[in-house]
Amino acid sequence: MDDQRIRLVIADHLHVPQERVTDEAEFVALGAxxxxxxxxxxxxxxxxDLHIPEDAVEACTTVGxxxxxxxxxxxxx
Numbered sequence: 174m175d176d177q178r179i180r181l182v183i184a185d186h187l188h189v190p191q192e193r194v195t196d197e198a199e200f201v202a203l204g205a206x207x208x209x210x211x212x213x214x215x216x217x218x219x220x221x222d223l224h225i226p227e228d229a230v231e232a233c234t235t236v237g238x239x240x241x242x243x244x245x246x247x248x249x250x
Contacts, residue, residue, distance in 0.1 A: 174221065174247055176240060182220060183236060186213055196237030203236075217243060223250045 184191040187203050194203070200210065214230045217223075217239075225246050233239040 174240075174244060178220070179217070179240060179243065180236070182216055183213065183239075186216060194236055196235065196240065198236045199234055200236070200239075201234070213239075221247060223247060 180191060180194040183189075183203070184194045187205055187209060189203050205213070210230055210233075214225050214227075218225055221243065223246050225242070229242050229246065233242055
């Protein structure tokens, strides 16, 4: 998984500078709401060609959480 590519997807989707998309950055602080999280999940699934369980996404509050969840989903695929 290319972490930089994932950060770019997040920055693009949330219309924030890529420098703000750090592991510690909270999605709420980046301006994400629940609809954004659903849309981001769909983009991740498309970009990485995998299925992400809904409960896994709900547990992600930071970019680092999302990266770990994506790594786990890729390993399980």
